[in-house]
Amino acid sequence: MKSITILGSTGSIGQNTLRIAHKFPERFRIEALVADTSIDLLAKQIQAFLPGLAVVRDEAHARALREKLPAGCDTEIRFGEAGRIQAATLAGVDTVVAAMVGAAGLPAVMAAIEAGKTIALANKETLVMAGSHVMRAAQERQVSIFPIDSEHSAIFQCLQGNRHSDLDRILLTCSGGPFRTLAASEFAAITPERALCHPNWSMGKKITIDSATLMNKGLELIEAHHLFGVPAERIEVVVHPESIVHSMVAYRDGSVMAQMGVADMKTAIAYSLSYPERLDIGQPIPNFSSIGSLHFEAPDLERFPCLRLAFEAARIGETMPAVMNAANEVAVYAFLERRIGFLDIADRIGRVMADHRVLSHSTLDDVFEADRWARQRTREIL
Known part of the structure; x- marks a missing residue:
């Protein structure tokens, strides 16, 4: 027990x-x-x-x-x-x-x-x-830290039984959110109600908006970097609208391992609680013949600048990811409260990141202070 x-x-x-x-x-x-x-x-x-x-x-x-x-x-x-x-x-x-x-x-x-x-x-x-x-x-x-995010649980499962030294890169999949095919000219008119309609996953409001801006994938990129000890430049984001492949790991011999399943968080939760055992939680197996095709594409960093900002924060490191995260939280809730528009989320995050002086060799107290500063700075420019 x-x-x-x-x-x-x-x-x-x-x-x-x-x-x-x-x-x-x-x-x-x-x-x-x-x-x-x-x-x-x-x-x-x-x-x-x-x-x-x-x-x-x-x-x-x-x-x-x-x-x-x-x-x-x-x-x-x-x-x-x-x-x-x-x-x-x-x-x-x-x-x-x-x-x-x-x-x-x-x-x-x-x-x-x-x-x-x-x-x-x-x-x-x-x-x-x-x-x-x-x-x-x-x-x-x-x-031990066991990941519950479906993507990180997938990566964790694909790493089992393999040597970390043989890993080439992580392929982090992304549904693309509700606006994957929406014309950029329509982004300014996106309402909170529209952004909260995710095509595949049922989640809380904040994470659903993050999925709509693709910031959620940026946060997951940084998380994977730390959780699996892989440099950010060896983590590739791949848009996969069906959300059947939850993520993949590529090895240096060219082999790629993928973890697949229906879009339901209970699988990852159960595995994190019962590892290394797998519980019979009554999950169905995807009907591949019915699905027919799986699609993959590169993310559009021009239409989804939040993901580009996350790549930048990951590259800089130190206190910058904390600043980006804090600015995003404040901006997302401002959008949900209709105080700013959808496009303003990335704009405010970028402005706060540009204002931040990165602290090298930062302590945990430095991280908390960077978080506090970024929240205050975001509120000032809202």
Whole structure:
């Protein structure tokens, strides 16, 4: 039996993790649930799984959550960063599922690593912001990090049984998002509602907008660089609209290994929790005869400048990825609030990156300061 903390239990990753835990109650025990403000859903999760601890954004939401729980519920309610760190470091927890959106998940992940917990990682911003620090801490503590992103899980699976020294490059696949074939002249008129309609995946609002701008693939590029120890210039983004091939690994003898499956996050989540075993989670195998053809193409960096900015941030390194990530978060939420247009997202990110003075040999405190500065600078120019 594995005891699990879920950072981000009310998001799509968290809910799918709970579905797997419900299907295999003899294997997984939910010890702590961490959410932000979705207290109605969190209250239902608490009553279903009876965790010892639940954490929300602030004291007001903690009071509201207590009022929704029945008398006699023994779940301890905490809030804020201190509560998230407590949930990530509980003595009885084996695995921490890191599924919080954005930079807020980094401190809890670092605390979990320091406490020796296995990490099932869906929060890509953790490695984008502070990948070298996170991976160094994991190596020092001999902590395993299993990727939950479908692309990184695919890469991880394609690397199994092969020597890292034989790897030539990573082929990171990308659906292309909802605007893959849309004329550039129409981008200025894109609304939040239109951008939230992803053709293949059901995700939270922030990551769905990132998929529409292709920034999500840029974040995944930086994440893969740190997670697998591969230089960014040896990671190639390939647009694959069917989302059947989740990513590929090419070896120096010309062999290419691909991991394929239907577009459903439960496969990657289950593998991260049960590795090296594969659980029977009832997933169908793709009907290849019905699919007929699989298509691949290069991304258009002119129409999708966010991906170009991510390549630039990866090349520069140090504090620049943290700045890019922070600027993107602020700009995406401004777009969702209709304060800026779709094209303004990349514009604001580029302006903040141009203003940033990169810190060499940066510490983790430098990363947090770069994140804080970038958020403030983005708000100033919005």
